Amino acid sequence: MKLYSLRNPIFTLVLSLLIFQNSHASVSTEKVLHWDFPLPRVHTGVVLGNGIQGLMVWGQDNQLNISIARAGFWDRRGGREFTQKVDFQELREILEDYDEERINEIFGNDSAFQRFSFRTRQIGGGRLELHFPTGWKLNAATLTLTNATLEITVSDENKTPHVLTLRQAIKDEVAVIDLPENLPIQTRLVASFDHEAVSEPLEYAEVDAPVKWGSSEDQSEGFCQYLPEDDPLALGYHRNGDQIALMTVLGEDAENTVKQSIEAIDFSEYEAERLEWWSQYWQDVPHLVIPDPMLQRVYDYGLFKQACVNPPHGVAATLQGPFMEEHKLPPWSNDYHFNINVQMMYLPSLASNRPDHFWPMWEMLMSWMPLLQENAKQFYGNENAIIMPHAVDDQGQIVGSFWTGIIDQACAAWMGQLAWQHYRYTMDERILEEIAYPIMVGAFEGYWSMLEEVQREDGQTILSLPVSVSPEFRGRSINAWGQNASFQLAALHMLCQNLTKAADLLEQEADPRWQEVTERVPHYAVIPFPHHQNPENIRYRIGLWDGLDLIESHRHHSHLAAVYPFNTIDIFSEEHEDIVLNSYRQWTIKGTGQWSGWCVPWASILHNRIGQTEAALAWLHYWHQNYVNEGGNTLHNVGYRGMSRIGSNDHHKLPFMAHNGEIMQLDAAFGALDAIHHFMVQQHQDVLHVLPEIPRDWKDYSFENIRVEGAFQISATVKDKQREYVQVHSLAGGSLTLAHNLGERVTVDGLLFQGEIITLNFEAGETKTIQPVD
Secondary structure, eight states: OOOOOSSSOOOOOOOOOOOOOOSSEEEOTTSEEEEESOBOSGGGSEEEEOSSEEEEEEEETTEEEEEEEETTOEEOTTOBOOOSSOOHHHHHHHHHTTOHHHHHHHHOOOOTTOSSSOOOEEOOOEEEEEEOOTTOEEEEEEEETTTTEEEEEEEOTTOOEEEEEEEEOSSSSEEEEEOOTTOOOEEEEEEGGGSHHHHHHHHHTTOOOOEEEEETTTTEEEEEEOOSSSOOEEEEEEEETTEEEEEEEESTTHHHHHHHHGGGOOTHHHHHHHHHHHHHHHHHSOEEEOSOHHHHHHHHHHHHHHHHHSOTTSOOOOSSTTOOOSSSOOGGGGOEETTTHHHHHHTHHHHTTOGGGGHHHHHHHHHTHHHHHHHHHHHHSOTTOOOOOSEEOTTSOBOSOOHHHHTOTHHHHHHHHHHHHHHHHHOOHHHIIIIIHHHHHHHHHHHHHHOEEEEOTTSOEEEEOSSBOOTTTTTTOTTSOBSSOHHHHHHHHHHHHHHHHHHHHTTOOOOHHHHHHHHHSOSSOEEEEEOSSOTTSEEEEEOSBTTBOOOSOOSOOGGGTTTTTSOOSOTTSTTTHHHHHHHHHHHHHHTTTTOOTTHHHHHHHHHHHTTOHHHHHHHHHHHHHHHBOTTSOBBSSOSSTTSOSSOOOOGGGSOTTOOOOOOBOSHHHHHHHHHHHHHHEEEETTEEEESOOOOTTOOSEEEEEEEETTTEEEEEEEETTEEEEEEEEESSOEEEEEEOOSOSEEEETTEEEESSEEEEEEOTTOEEEEEEOO
């Protein structure tokens, strides 16, 4: 049996399509989103952000809440330096002896959810409450995406509607609420510290209560949350007639700055810049017309959140970005996770024509390079290597004691790939030379320091990774490792493939070790298994590492990294096709019982790349029903019991303002953007596939200006289930090999071409249109 091919699928996976009708939100072609109240929890709130200050607008009945946070408000005490207690060879001996006590001594043994600890973490800001008179009721929220303006409609006791408008500056920590004339409201400012779930662990960590000023009677209040060693955060609001100004400041003089500035805020000073920025953003990003209202809303709101979370002028984005709850400390410290989450949050910026969104991340990461090199020198004994732990704060300090993540070399490799992709989507050699190449070289050197020669049973001598991990599988247990983890092997091959190309572009001599790795390192760990009908027929599939099959459901699909995201093998080749198919079956059998929210869009991408378009689509619907709350925000834990062991407390059943443990993360929102792009274009090694498969129920759809590798922008239209044309615009010149899926014979600007895969050459700025020949 052959692999489910993008070009000619021969097997149809029967999977029920779960259709979810969201009564709370809808989207129109005018880029307007609408919500009906109640939005009863902070993470159901409509979001506004500028990459620095985050607002979440939520409420019920006659109470409107605006949760306000500031990205980068870190208490960095408790951040761990990379261990100096062990090097790689010593660690190998400890693991081979299964000495768990020694592992805990070296790396620590605290939980990510341990409340009372000194742990580097971000802290939320506060909440502004607007209380309307008894008998008034919140009705609806309307967000105009194109100018980031949020309108809140509230009805009085006579059911007469009144509209409040919320706007936010694009590069400053300022927002305003425009009120109807003489609107009768009471206001109240609540600090994060005012909640017991925050104050108790912070007091344990020797953080004092905030300094407060003003009064709700005057409708002018503020507070400043000081920290023992890091900069304080000040937050305040002030009502002046029919406008309420909001302001945050992070810095040494935060308290005085807010006190002295907030009453004088004139939002007209920010309005022109705000409108111009948002107008340019929506001109830049692709335009998709999707014949699926749910996916259209996910796509449009996802693009909006991208602008709110990781713009070029913002703070490098963490798990929640600037959208931190105030009633509890953010889960996982709202840190940087480099074993998939950061990558998911940034990759769509490339396809959506906003590559400059990467710069805050690159500036932060490159400032860490001396630290990453020193870490690797201690651990590997290689001064040319880098090692990047999977969970860190904004200074590269380790968050927590998850030892398998601390030694996960693929974190550095994956960021190297992301930098390489940034180059490939822009063709900007500065990115290649100054960012991608140094990261990839450092990541490779780390791998090379671990490799050893091993003789197989068949007599072949290979290069092997004696200690390797597959992200988060078996947690931080003493047996959470093995030889030749497939994820690590794929990352290493990706590095060598890309480094070879990069050296050629930079006119540098290729390192012969890259070719040696290509020839002598396995692509993945192979697990033999008997055919279910003929046990004597031994077949093979990809395992997590040597000797370990995928034995249970797991949120990280990392063992399939050679398929995606590293794209290191030709899945249609005779060498890999059956093995990939067998691996796909095993992964499908193990199911979703231990999945988290962000891994479902990842699963959709894997289905799509293997040619199972209907499964890819169905899983996005499943994700939306189970991992997107009524406010349209994406969850880490499943929203309802019975769907995954990584479950919820049925937060939708809790009363308004109740303390809750709902975990919102942004990675899935951006992963869904990437998953939707995969219905339109897919890069398989050196070939771009355009409109690889048309979903069964999609009749008419189109897309404009999705950017792909080589700095090309692709547009295409499907009408009545027929591909009408593909248009290619080149930003940088060069050649493009594409599978156009328009038939055996096509015209390119009127010239006849033969073949389903063609190569076209472009000058910078040139556009070519490919059409089928009837």
